[in-house]
Amino acid sequence: MKKNVLIIGAGGVAQVVAHKCAQNNDVLGDLHIASRTVSKCEAIIASVHEKGAMKVAGRFEPHAVDATDTAAVAALIRGTGAEIVINVGSAFVNMPVLEACLETGAAYMDTAIHEDPAKICETPPWYGNYEWKRRERCAEAGVTAILGVGFDPGVVNAYARLAADEYLDEVRSIDIVDINAGSHGRWFSTNFDPEINFREFTGTVYSWQNGDWQSNRMFEVGQEFDLPVVGKQQAYMTGHDEVHSLAANYPQADVRFWMGFSDHYINVFTVLKNLGLLSEKPVRTAEGLEVVPLKVVKAVLPDPSSLAPDYTGKTCIGDIVKGTKDGQPAEVFIYNVADHAEAYAEVGSQGISYTAGVPPVAAAILVAEGTWDVRKMANVEELDPKPFLALLNRMGLPTRIKDAAGDRALEF
Structure with missing residues (x-):
């Protein structure tokens, strides 16, 4: 069982993730959101409170972090006590954030494949260029890493x-x-x-x-x-x-x-x-x-x-x-x-952000409850889809x- 969530990113998808985490904070525990620009995080938290989205009273705190800096992300994970990291930052930061999760033992999930800013459209299969190279390390460390758990992919x-x-x-x-x-x-x-x-x-x-x-x-x-x-x-x-x-x-x-x-x-x-x-x-x-x-x-x-x-x-x-x-x-x-x-x-947020932001929160709930806490790296089709889709039915994506x-x- 895991609790306490750190959201990386402060764009439109992160706003959806924040609201949905707040709506389920009785399961997910303390909430934190981090970006380079802390004012964006503060604005998202303010919107959560304006909507009265927090299901139960609890923490929701903003933080500034450079997500390309693995050591800084790892320090933030430790400092917040987060056991689940939802990465909805730029696709350029996926591997630094995943490395921080491997270092700290936190569960990791993202909504898109990692990209190198200097390269476009690498050799297929794309997951083989970065993510899958860390499969063995995830399994050895017992770190749950769920890849591409937005809508598409996800x-x-x-x-x-x-x-x-x-x-x-x-x-x-x-x-x-x-x-x-x-x-x-x-x-x-x-x-x-x-x-x-x-x-x-x-x-x-x-x-x-x-x-x-x-x-x-x-x-x-x-x-x-x-x-x-x-x-x-x-x-x-x-x-x-x-x-x-x-x-x-x-x-x-x-x-x-x-x-x-x-x-x-x-x-x-x-x-x-x-x-x-x-x-x-x-x-x-x-x-x-x-x-x-x-x-x-x-x-x-x-x-x-x-x-x-x-x-x-x-x-x-x-x-x-x-x-x-x-x-x-x-x-x-x-x-x-x-x-x-x-x-x-x-x-x-608009519907594109909504469809991308709701699924990782459903996945986080399944990790928190132990259903998807598989302690290895997995793409979504490698996991039982029924509990995931059942949650999405309840959370707004039937x-x-x-x-x-x-x-x-x-x-x-």
């Missing part, structure tokens, strides 16, 4: 495991579809950190098909999906974290990730890319200043957390899993629909299924 991994366990005898393909049918009213913006968002789309699109890694360019392969609530939506095959672990755990299946994009997004992205403004390589201006184009673009775009008050519409994210059942072809679509305005009313028997809510 919940969609659990959906794949549920389909394989409960609905199909053989899995032949897993297609993860992420559609945001909402509108934020800005001329252009990304829904989370622009730097991470654009890095995702400037590299090779890797998918696992026919038992091997396949390569495509961004926006090269598109398909229209007709989904519940959001209807017909155009999506494009995109490189994404969960493909790289699902391919290892379901090597017999084709694994692809599809994300919806508007023509406007594609046009803006294409212009920025063709002008070199999405490059992570420094350039020198006529005045002699050295700048990174991608960081300049990030600086001039709206802060994703600022989108929340005006966001309307819904998201639909899920897995289309095909295979066989009792010798016959079978297909299931396991999914969630989230509402931007409802997310803002509850926690002050699961539905559409198959030959119809479209219905799933209870666990």
